[in-house]
Amino acid sequence: MLNKTRGRPRGNPDTKARITEAARELFLKHGYPGTTVRAVAAAAGVDSALISYHFGSKQGLFSQSLNLLCVDPSALDQALRGNREHLADRLLDSVTSMWDAAGPAQNRMVVQDDATMRALRDYLDGELRLRIAEFLGGPDATRRATAAVGVLGGLIFTRYLNPIRSVGVLSPVDVRRVFGPALRAALYGRAPT
Structure with a gap:
């Protein structure tokens, strides 16, 4: 036994x-x-x-x-639950909460290491894009997910990795207000009413 x-x-x-x-x-x-x-x-x-x-x-x-606390599987799982209408807000909240928690020193470390940046890009283009496309479904889900990852990747780069002052000083609520319309347009092919 x-x-x-x-x-x-x-x-x-x-x-x-x-x-x-x-x-x-x-x-x-x-x-x-x-x-x-x-x-x-x-x-x-x-x-x-x-x-x-x-x-x-x-x-x-x-x-x-890779010490990328900003890539938390449970946060992505949580963002991909719920109705489609609020997906953009959940994704933006997830990005800001994870990357804000990581802190500037850790975010700078990602940029300084080419291999880590490549791995992060692979994650965004692979796992994140595929999971969003799966959630969206439909014939053009991959195209819409690609556009959404472009918006999210742009936010990550300009707010955390190589900050632009005007984007870096936005509060998480302002991030949602400023980037939300572009992300909704990417996810749905148009800005939902």
């Missing part, structure tokens, strides 16, 4: 650190879409179930391994 216990897996306490380091190397080398959970597990010498246990998902692993 097998003795299976619940709770934290036994073993080396450095497992999470090994996974994080392996993931960082692979994400920086192959980008977000080119890195699989299985490849990270193999490089770290662990079972892929431990990645789910420690990080929740590939997106969580990406965020933590």
Whole structure:
């Protein structure tokens, strides 16, 4: 009879650190879409179930391994729940709350490292764009999601990574007011009434 216990897996306490380091190397080398959970597990010498246990998902692993607290899988999941009408506001709130929490020093670090910037671009163009397209549905969902990621990426760049003063000083409420119409037009192909 097998003795299976619940709770934290036994073993080396450095497992999470090994996974994080392996993931960082692979994400920086192959980008977000080119890195699989299985490849990270193999490089770290662990079972892929431990990645789910420690990080929740590939997106969580990406965020933590590159210290990109601004890429929080639960925040994206939350933004993609609810009605379509308020999606733009939820996405803008998600971006501002995550990036504001990261702080200027961490945001500058992202820009200084070309490999981290590439990985972030891969995430925006891959995971974020695909998840938004999936939520929107319809024949032109990918085109609309691409436009939406362009607006969100522009906000991230001009507010956090290479701030333009007039955008950087906006309150989160003003961000929603200023960027909301453009994001709604991107998501819906027109500004909804």
